[in-house]
Amino acid sequence: MSDAEGDCGTQGLPHPNRREVIAAGISLPVVAGVASGIAQPASTPAPERIPLRVTINDAPYELSLDPRTSALDMLREQLSLTGAKKGCDHGQCGACTIHVDGRRVVSCLTPALQLEGRQVVTIEGLAPSSGELHPMQQAFIDHDGLQCGYCTPGQIMSAVACVREGHAGSADQIREYMSGNLCRCGAYAGIVAAIQQAAPRMGG
């Protein structure tokens, strides 16, 4: 169904109405005296549910989804995979970063249905086993690359991809390629140090 190339975006969507949901979520209309929100025809019929087959953290899922659902809300609200966080819902903070076919995407801007047939990895599936940590997770602990921890799952997923992309060659390059992941607590120095520690330990 979806033939988009792994990136977030709306191409390949059967019903591009994710944008409408986004607009509703953020809009503060600037015309005084008019209602908040965007005028819509009354009593929109319930959107038809659409089937989705996706592999998440090596487990196959068969779901039936409201086409407006973002990958983030699907993970969090329907699958209780709440590691990915919602910091903005607009692709502006990176807290919701996951891997789709090995590439990092912001799941809040990825329509869930775009995951058809894809391999998804979330923070819950990053470690090799439940008692172990991925080298990047361990490095975040070692360098205290976190404070409140809210950005941390997104930072770690982004960091692993940053290394795999070959964008962890220097501290400056890491800073550039990690700049889509905000940390309001300001744990940035620890994060960069963690990526430098983990990169050579991640192997191929």
Next chain:
Amino acid sequence: MPDGKYPSTPRVDAWDKVRGAAIYAADDARPRMLHGALAVAAVNRGQIVSLDVERARAAPGVRLVLTHQDMQGVQSAGFLLGGGFAFQSFQPMLSPAIHYRGQPIALVVADTVEAAQHAASLVAATYAVEPFQLSLDAPAQDIVAQHGSPLPQATYADKVAGDADGAYAAAAVKVDATYLSPPQHPNPLELLSTVAEWRDGTLIVKEGSQNSGAVRHGLARQLGLDPARVQVLSPQAGGAFGQKNSHQSHTVLAAVAARRLDAPVKLVVSRSQGFHGASFRPASRHRVRLGADRAGRIAAAIHEADQQTSRHDLFPASFTEMTARLYGIRNFRGHERMVRTDVQTPGYMRAPFEHPAGFAFESAMDELAYALDMDPVALRLANDTTVDPLTGRPLSSRHLAECLRRGAERFGWARRSMAPASMVERDGTAIGWGVACGAHKAAASPAAARLEAFADGRIRLAVAGHEMGQGIRTALANVLARRLSVDPRTIEIIVGDTRAADQHLTAGSWGTASATPAADAAGERLIQALRSLDPGYSGGAPAEVLRRAGRASVAVEVATKAPGQPDAVFQRLQGGLPAVQGPEFPDFVSMSYAAHFAEVRVEPRTRRVRVPRIVTVVDCGRVVSPRTAESQVRGAAIWGLGSALREISETDGRYGGFVNADLAEYVVPVHADVPEIDVGFIDEPDPRLNALGVKGLGEVAMTGVAAALANAVHHATGLRIRELPIRLDQLLAAPAARPT
């Protein structure tokens, strides 16, 4: 360690946080969960004339739409500074009144997030609009001097020592300058989120907060409930920075909806709605006058400031409480006024007063150094003190001079040339080095702690306190591990849970100084209890003792308070009300201190300012958790950088509200902005404040950073920018003051 210093141990909750296993309020995901979404006002002031929710009610999946017509019996929770619990006295949706743009006018609850958001967009309102004003340049009737106002005068009267006006008039060298600090939003990365549900008549609320006690008692007051019927769980806040320091406006809406629907309701306030739905750092304007002799002894300082408040609350400033105490200036006059504007009530964003006041005062100090042709570090060292200028009482500890000396050494300050625009790279990049200091009250609150040791090896501490990322769990674990001679990882720490201990507001940098002494005292009490079971016990795993004595567990409870506090503060703790002492104590005054050194590079053509490095040395008393403390100081430096060069909440005088209300338009520092940050601690305990010698850290570490950067920009360019944030337009508007 023999010198009393604490070892650098890993953050105790990091293992959960790196696995996505730390649980924040909105991580409660359950099959029967319903989802809320807010519709908000599209005008800045007036009345709702008509509110059409029919289309929203008819939308698929919608279970409930609440408006002001559905909230009978719900009360305001009261203003935090007026004996209440909320960041403002005004509770939206109790009447048709609109006090600010973005104010909630309806809550939609639906089966899914998507359905709720869509239906919220269908809510339609018309309004009768009224004029509003947002500016510090308000008409006289909207300006209220704190001195002589209904606010408690012990705290908010003018700060006066000696005769500042007379000494200023007589001074040989003078500075008189005015500085502006804009509105800003804390934007913790966790959105304002609440899960509310009712079980057998008890309201259970999950919400990331610095003040679960106020959420509990605020909800009890709003809904007419016995506080025993309200439980608030806030084990983690995904950042808070003062915005989550009291009861929020949206929480009761989720509670009412959950009661009507008899189901759990999750309400996640969107990022843009959060710019209007909670408190923010108000705009402020500061006029600072300094008068000194030619040797740099400052004889007089006058600091007058105006700060924005809302129309419905008087939110006062405490700028001069800090600036009066930063140096040994014998003649000081501080005067603060509140300016009524049509916004939600502003509040306490990290270093709420110290940061803007520090920017103004420490910029003025730099201006004075240049007026004197005196090194800015030397000027500060020449005005050190051991006595509090306002009260004449001794300072419990003050190592600011040592912060300056160590910082200057680490930074290489001696290599600085004094003249502005005198340090230039080959390619014309201007280099600037700036210094500034900060101070912050060292305060403490009462705390209750319960410590339990089990025969199976577990140790559990429940204490008043909240974890917002500052590392309070790690600090508590370190202190208790040392007291009991056990591994910190064996200790389970329960904070932010009203079921486990009465909860006090965790803010104002008093969290660690309040909670760790309670933990330490509980540890001491536990040792006594274990000795009564085994007289030979001298520390180590309590489980051994318990097993030998045939006991499953032993529990102790303690309650601690700040020096000089009456026992009545425990009632305030139980009632969810703040009970804070400091910086003034009966026999002394306590402050934390920091010295910051910053380098900027200003590109020759674009005038873009980059910050390659910051050195900060802090006197926060004993450092009980070195690793998390260092992270906190780095974060504070980044906050100073954001404040100096990036962050402003833009208002629109025509339509009201904050217009750049998202994380793309409200610009915060990202990885690529962040310099090398070198952190030093004096790490000298202040035993007069508490037995551990802990002062505060999270805010003093930010105080003065913006001034150090602005002073560095002046040093690089010769341009004195007195309005934050420093932007290209300010640097380009003035003629370039640099050699080629």
